[in-house]
Amino acid sequence: MAFGRLTGLQGMRYRGGGPMLAFLLHRVTALGIILFVGLHVLASFAMQQVIWGDFGIFINTIYESPWFQIFVIFCVLYHALNGLRIVIMDFRPGLLKYQREALWLQWFIFVPIYALTIFVVIQRALAGG
Amino acid sequence: MEATVKIFRFNPETDQKPHFETYTMPVESTDRVLDLLEYIKGNFDGTLSFRRSCAHGICGSDAMRINGRNYLACKALVKDVGLKIKVEPVLGLKVIKDLIVDMDPFFEHFRSVMPYFVNDEPPPAKERLQTIEERERFDDTTKCILCACCTTSCPSFWANQEYLGPAAMVNAHRFIFDSRDRAAAERLRILNDQFGVFRCHTIFNCTIACPREIEITQAIGELKNAISTGALE
Numbered sequence: 001m002a003f004g005r006l007t008g009l010q011g012m013r014y015r016g017g018g019p020m021l022a023f024l025l026h027r028v029t030a031l032g033i034i035l036f037v038g039l040h041v042l043a044s045f046a047m048q049q050v051i052w053g054d055f056g057i058f059i060n061t062i063y064e065s066p067w068f069q070i071f072v073i074f075c076v077l078y079h080a081l082n083g084l085r086i087v088i089m090d091f092r093p094g095l096l097k098y099q100r101e102a103l104w105l106q107w108f109i110f111v112p113i114y115a116l117t118i119f120v121v122i123q124r125a126l127a128g129g
Numbered sequence: 130m131e132a133t134v135k136i137f138r139f140n141p142e143t144d145q146k147p148h149f150e151t152y153t154m155p156v157e158s159t160d161r162v163l164d165l166l167e168y169i170k171g172n173f174d175g176t177l178s179f180r181r182s183c184a185h186g187i188c189g190s191d192a193m194r195i196n197g198r199n200y201l202a203c204k205a206l207v208k209d210v211g212l213k214i215k216v217e218p219v220l221g222l223k224v225i226k227d228l229i230v231d232m233d234p235f236f237e238h239f240r241s242v243m244p245y246f247v248n249d250e251p252p253p254a255k256e257r258l259q260t261i262e263e264r265e266r267f268d269d270t271t272k273c274i275l276c277a278c279c280t281t282s283c284p285s286f287w288a289n290q291e292y293l294g295p296a297a298m299v300n301a302h303r304f305i306f307d308s309r310d311r312a313a314a315e316r317l318r319i320l321n322d323q324f325g326v327f328r329c330h331t332i333f334n335c336t337i338a339c340p341r342e343i344e345i346t347q348a349i350g351e352l353k354n355a356i357s358t359g360a361l362e
């Protein structure tokens with residue numbers, strides 16, 4: 001008798017480094033986007049109903065809150081940039097040897113854009129917009 | 130210097146579940162983790178089971194997870210992994226005993242990509258010649274020793290054992306890009322399966338884990354490209 005395959009949480013503990021973190025973040029941010037779209041669909045549906053209107057508005061306030069927006073922007077931006085990196089490398093396998101540099105470049109593009117968006121979101125929130 | 134080695138133990142005859150055992154021993158910074166395992170087997174517990182053969186990074190027997198990532202125990206030095214060492218079997222394959230895993234699924238995938246030279250044309254009088262550039266084309270992937278460090282570091286393989294895995298693809302690459310071989314199309318058809326190259330999500334664990342420093346993700350990228358463009362560049 002053999003012991004089953006060790007995967008799942010054991011896999012999460014595997015020390016793969018930067019590229020594996022990018023892979024995990026890609027999955028997590030995808031779930032974040034699904035959560036956002038899901039809530040959006042649910043809220044739109046609920047608000048059309050006679051009895052669930054308040055519930056719809058409640059969900060609306062969740063995903064329209066600045067905190068949720070900051071989270072969603074992170075998900076969308078990271079997912080888009082990381083996806084783009086993978087697509088480019090898939091088309092140009094020769095670039096794969098520069099994947100470390102590509103990951104850094106990705107963060108260099110990500111940080112300013114994300115910082116700027118957070119700045120705008122917070123500024124609007126403070127201004128009561 | 131003293132090192133503490135924590136080892137995954139599982140005896141299928143007595144244990145329901147695996148557990149860890151810890152051993153402390155004198156070490157040199159240039160000792161290999163394999164030396165420590167031998168020391169434990171010789172001095173503390175003769176029942177500790179692990180595979181080894183050449184002890185020089187060539188046979189590929191002793192792939193295992195050391196401090197959370199795959200290494201060949203015979204190539205991992207104490208000075209590289211530290212004095213607190215945790216040794217576990219590789220992920221994604223069944224554990225037979227202690228650090229020994231069932232390699233059958235791994236070799237099945239290896240066999241499935243036709244990892245041998247195919248050319249039915251009558252051989253020339255002397256030998257099938259190849260230019261230096263043609264030989265260079267697949268040089269990197271000839272270095273594979275089938276240790277499974279790559280395949281068992283791959284999340285796509287952990288998720289689904291049907292996935293061919295990096296090692297099989299590296300060996301397919303070795304023949305597909307060999308100018309003397311004639312079965313590239315057939316191999317690419319095998320790789321273009323739902324459990325083939327396109328399950329590779331460019332995670333790079335394989336490339337980092339490879340003790341032979343093969344650019345595995347790049348080799349897989351070249352295979353993806355060959356399938357989508359139909360050209361062997």
Ligand code: FES
Binds near residue numbers: 181184191202203
């Ligand atoms: S014992 Fe042969 S590769 Fe390590």
